[in-house]
Amino acid sequence: MTMQCEQFEQILEQQDEGALPKPALAHLETCEACRALSSDFSAIHDMALELGAEDVAPPERVWIALRNQLEAERLIHEPQDALQSASPAGPGWWAVFQRPAVAGAFLGLVLAAASAVGYLSNAPQSAVHYAQLTPQQGTSSVPAADSVFKEEVLTVGSDSIPGLQRQDIAVTDSIRRNLQIVDNFIAICEKSVREQPDNQMAKEYLYGAYQQKAELLATAMNRSMTGGLQ
Amino acid sequence: MNASYSSPVRLSALSAVMAGFILAASPAQADRIEKHFAVQSKPKITVRNSTGRIQVKAWTKKEVLVSWTSKSGKTAVETEQAGNRVEVAAMVNEDAASADDSKTDFEITVPVESELSVRTDSGNVTVDSVHGDMTFDTVGANLQLSDVDGYMVVKTIDGSLLCTRCSGKLEANSISGNVQMIEPTLDSVRVQTSSGNIFFDGSFLSRGIYIMKNFSGTIEVHFSSSDSFDVNASSLKGDVINQATFKPDTHGTPHPASKWGHSLFGTMNEGHAKVELTSFSGTIKILKRD
Numbered sequence: 001m002t003m004q005c006e007q008f009e010q011i012l013e014q015q016d017e018g019a020l021p022k023p024a025l026a027h028l029e030t031c032e033a034c035r036a037l038s039s040d041f042s043a044i045h046d047m048a049l050e051l052g053a054e055d056v057a058p059p060e061r062v063w064i065a066l067r068n069q070l071e072a073e074r075l076i077h078e079p080q081d082a083l084q085s086a087s088p089a090g091p092g093w094w095a096v097f098q099r100p101a102v103a104g105a106f107l108g109l110v111l112a113a114a115s116a117v118g119y120l121s122n123a124p125q126s127a128v129h130y131a132q133l134t135p136q137q138g139t140s141s142v143p144a145a146d147s148v149f150k151e152e153v154l155t156v157g158s159d160s161i162p163g164l165q166r167q168d169i170a171v172t173d174s175i176r177r178n179l180q181i182v183d184n185f186i187a188i189c190e191k192s193v194r195e196q197p198d199n200q201m202a203k204e205y206l207y208g209a210y211q212q213k214a215e216l217l218a219t220a221m222n223r224s225m226t227g228g229l230q
Numbered sequence: 231m232n233a234s235y236s237s238p239v240r241l242s243a244l245s246a247v248m249a250g251f252i253l254a255a256s257p258a259q260a261d262r263i264e265k266h267f268a269v270q271s272k273p274k275i276t277v278r279n280s281t282g283r284i285q286v287k288a289w290t291k292k293e294v295l296v297s298w299t300s301k302s303g304k305t306a307v308e309t310e311q312a313g314n315r316v317e318v319a320a321m322v323n324e325d326a327a328s329a330d331d332s333k334t335d336f337e338i339t340v341p342v343e344s345e346l347s348v349r350t351d352s353g354n355v356t357v358d359s360v361h362g363d364m365t366f367d368t369v370g371a372n373l374q375l376s377d378v379d380g381y382m383v384v385k386t387i388d389g390s391l392l393c394t395r396c397s398g399k400l401e402a403n404s405i406s407g408n409v410q411m412i413e414p415t416l417d418s419v420r421v422q423t424s425s426g427n428i429f430f431d432g433s434f435l436s437r438g439i440y441i442m443k444n445f446s447g448t449i450e451v452h453f454s455s456s457d458s459f460d461v462n463a464s465s466l467k468g469d470v471i472n473q474a475t476f477k478p479d480t481h482g483t484p485h486p487a488s489k490w491g492h493s494l495f496g497t498m499n500e501g502h503a504k505v506e507l508t509s510f511s512g513t514i515k516i517l518k519r520d
Binding site: 169199 | 425
C-alpha cells in the first residue's frame with residue numbers, strides 16, 4: 001500500500017536516529033514535498049548537534065522558509081525585505097507545523113539553537129560571538145542561528161499565536177501577561193549585556209530569558225493547537 | 231378566625247410551591263460521578279483537566295477512587311485503566327463557550343504509594359500525603375502539596391506553589407508564580423521563577439543541594455544556627471541581606487569577588503549542604519529563624 005504524506009510525517013516525527021523504514025524511503029522518492037521536509041529536518045537536527053561549532057549556519061532555505069511562513073501566519077511583526085525577496089518555500093511546508101508534535105519538535109530545535117547561542121557566548125571568544133546578538137550588516141547572506149532566533153522567535157507576540165484567542169480567557173490572559181513579563185526581562189537583560197559585555201551573569205540571565213520565551217511559546221502553541229488540553 | 235388560622239398554612243404551602251418552581255427553574259444540580267479502580271502497589275495516575283479543582287488525597291486501600299462533578303454538563307470525563315496505570319481526562323464539548331463550561335472538579339483518592347501526573351490550565355490543585363514521584367504542568371493553576379514525599383517536578387506559568395512538609399526532591403519552574411517551601415525535608419531543591427518570590431523555611435539537610443533563582447522577586451531563606459551549609463548568594467542589581475555569620479569557604483573553589491552586583495560566599499558550620507541563591511534585580515534575604 002502506498003504511503004501518504006501524513007503517514008510519512010508521523011514516521012518522521014517519531015524517527016529519532018537511523019534510516020527511515022523502506023515504505024517511507026519509497027514515499028520520499030515519489031514526493032517532492034516530503035523530500036524537502038525531510039531534508040529540512042535533517043539540516044536543523046544536524047545544526048542542533050553542532051552546538052560547539054563556530055558557525056551555526058543551517059541551509060539558507062530553512063530560514064527563508066521559516067520566515068516566509070511565520071510572516072504568512074502573521075507571527076512576525078516586521079518582515080525584512082532582504083529575506084522576503086528570496087525564493088519562497090514550497091507550499092504546505094508550514095502546514096506540518098500545525099501538528100502539535102512537529103511544532104513541539106521544532107521549538108525544541110529552536111531551543112537547541114538558543115542553547116548554541118549561549119554555548120558560543122560562554123566560550124573564551126565570547127565578545128566576538130556576542131556581536132552576533134546585534135543585527136549584522138551583510139557579512140553573509142546566511143543569517144546566524146542566534147540572529148535568526150532573535151529576529152524570528154523573540155518578536156512573536158501573544159496576539160499572533162493561532163487559536164490562542166479561543167481559549168479560556170484566564171489562560172489567554174495569563175499567557176499574554178507572562179509573555180510581556182519575559183519580553184520585559186529580555187529587554188532589561190539585553191541592555192545590561194550591551195552595557196557590560198563581560199558580565200557573565202547578565203548573559204546567563206539573557207539566555208535564560210530567551211529559553212523561557214521559547215518554552216512559553218511552545219506551551220501557548222500546544223494549548224492553542226490542541227484546543228486546550230484535549 | 232378561620233382565616234387567621236389558615237393563613238400560615240396557606241403561606242407555607244405557597245412557599246413550598248414557589249420553592250419548587252425556583253428549584254425547577256435553576257440549573258440542574260451537578261451530578262457527582264464516581265469510579266473505582268482496583269490497583270496493586272504503586273499505581274500511576276494521570277489526570278488531564280482544563281479548568282477546575284483537582285484534589286488528590288491518600289488512603290490505605292489498594293484502590294483509586296475518582297469522582298468528579300461538571301456543573302455545566304458540557305464536559306465528558308474519560309477514564310482508562312491498564313493494570314496499575316489509571317488515566318483520567320476531562321474532555322470539553324465543542325459547544326462549551328466559557329471557562330465555566332469547561333470546568334470539572336475532581337476528587338481523587340489514591341494509595342499512599344502512588345505516582346501522579348497532573349496537567350491542567352487553571353483551577354487549584356491540592357495533593358495531600360501521597361508518596362511517589364509527581365509531575366505537574368499548569369498555566370495558572372495554583373498548587374498546594376502537603377506531606378508529600380518523592381521527586382516532584384512542577385512546571386507552571388503563573389501558578390503558585392505552596393509546599394508544606396514536603397520531602398524528597400523538588401524541581402519547580404515558573405514565570406510569575408511564587409514558590410513557598412514550609413518545613414521542608416527536601417535534599418534537592420531547584421526552584422526558578424522570574425518575577426515570583428521564593429520562600430524557604432526549613433532545614434538544609436546534609437548533602438542537600440538547594441538552588442533558588444529568580445529575576446526580580448525576593449528570595450528569602452531561613453536558617454537555624456545548627457544548620458550546616460555553604461552559601462553562594464548573588465544579586466546583580468538587588469541587595470543581599472544576611473543575618474548569618476559565615477566563615478570563608480575552605481573546601482570549595484575560591485570565589486573571586488564579582489565586580490558586578492552584590493555577592494556573598496561563606497560556610498556555616500561544616501558546610502554539609504550547598505545553597506545557591508541567585509537573582510537579577512531581586513533582594514536575597516538570609517534570615518535567622520526565631
